[in-house]
Amino acid sequence: xxxxxxxxxxxxxxxxxxxxxxxxxxxxxxxxxxxxxxxxxxxxxxxxxxxxxxxxxxxxxxxxxxxxxxxxxxxxxxxxxxxxxxxxxxxxxxxxxxxxxxxxxxxxxxxxxxxxxxxxxxxxxxxxxxxxxxxxxxxxxxxxxxxxxxxxxxxxxxxxxxxxxxxxxxxxxxxxxxxxxxxxxxxxxxxxxxxxxxxxxxxxxxxxxxxxxxxxxxxxxxxxxxxxxxxxxxxxx
Ligand SMILES: [Fe+2]
Ligand SMILES: [Fe+2]
Numbered sequence: 648x649x650x651x652x653x654x655x656x657x658x659x660x661x662x663x664x665x666x667x668x669x670x671x672x673x674x675x676x677x678x679x680x681x682x683x684x685x686x687x688x689x690x691x692x693x694x695x696x697x698x699x700x701x702x703x704x705x706x707x708x709x710x711x712x713x714x715x716x717x718x719x720x721x722x723x724x725x726x727x728x729x730x731x732x733x734x735x736x737x738x739x740x741x742x743x744x745x746x747x748x749x750x751x752x753x754x755x756x757x758x759x760x761x762x763x764x765x766x767x768x769x770x771x772x773x774x775x776x777x778x779x780x781x782x783x784x785x786x787x788x789x790x791x792x793x794x795x796x797x798x799x800x801x802x803x804x805x806x807x808x809x810x811x812x813x814x815x816x817x818x819x820x821x822x823x824x825x826x827x828x829x830x831x832x833x834x835x836x837x838x839x840x841x842x843x844x845x846x847x848x849x850x851x852x853x854x855x856x857x858x859x860x861x862x863x864x865x866x867x868x869x870x871x872x873x874x875x876x877x878x879x880x881x882x883x884x
Contacts, residue, residue, distance in 0.1 A: 649684075650699070652683050654682060655680045663716065666868060668701055675691075676864070725787045736866070740775065743768065747768055750846075750849050750852050764832060764856075767828055770828055786818060790811070797881055818870065
């Protein structure tokens with residue numbers, strides 16, 4: 648039964664389709680997911696009772712795909728995160744770097760907010776590149792090795808970083824930093840509102856920023872709310 652004291656994170660995990668609703672209502676379900684629904688609705692300026700009613704309706708049509716993330720092995724979840732979200736983020740960072748410069752060159756003089764958006768985008772890339780590298784090279788292989796050891800009833804592998812809670816905490820802090828940059832990017836572009844003289848490249852850029860944001864929300868949600876809690880639980884088995 649859904650109620651207003653449940654955290655946004657619990658809801659995002661239990662009713663996977665809720666993430667789409669949260670996205671539409673601008674309710675933060677990835678980095679700010681530990682807030683109770685009532686508080687999150689208040690911050691987003693929406694009526695909590697309406698949101699509960701909408702969530703109740705969603706729960707009845709749970710999509711199989713989304714629910715499956717909870718059932719996946721951690722190794723398969725990691726593969727999904729890398730193949731879907733890391734690959735997409737890396738290719739968008741390359742594509743949008745060139746597009747951002749092109750739009751700034753053409754419209755930066757008339758639209759100075761583009762310069763701020765460009766600087767924020769570069770800051771986001773500078774955060775995400777080493778972040779994903781650390782996940783792929785250190786944390787994810789360790790989680791997969793820990794799961795492998797558990798399935799053979801073996802002791803957990805040696806961890807150079809002590810407890811797995813340490814790199815998880817670091818990754819979550821970096822997610823918060825990326826979330827802050829995304830919020831700023833939205834603010835400086837007035838929610839990606841296009842000016843009347845926006846050319847096709849300008850439109851493409853704002854659509855792509857919004858798409859990158861949406862994908863990062865789902866990506867961070869899967870790590871913060873599904874993968875990391877399961878990895879932490881596995882360590883203390
Ligand atoms: Fe990631
Ligand atoms: Fe991450």
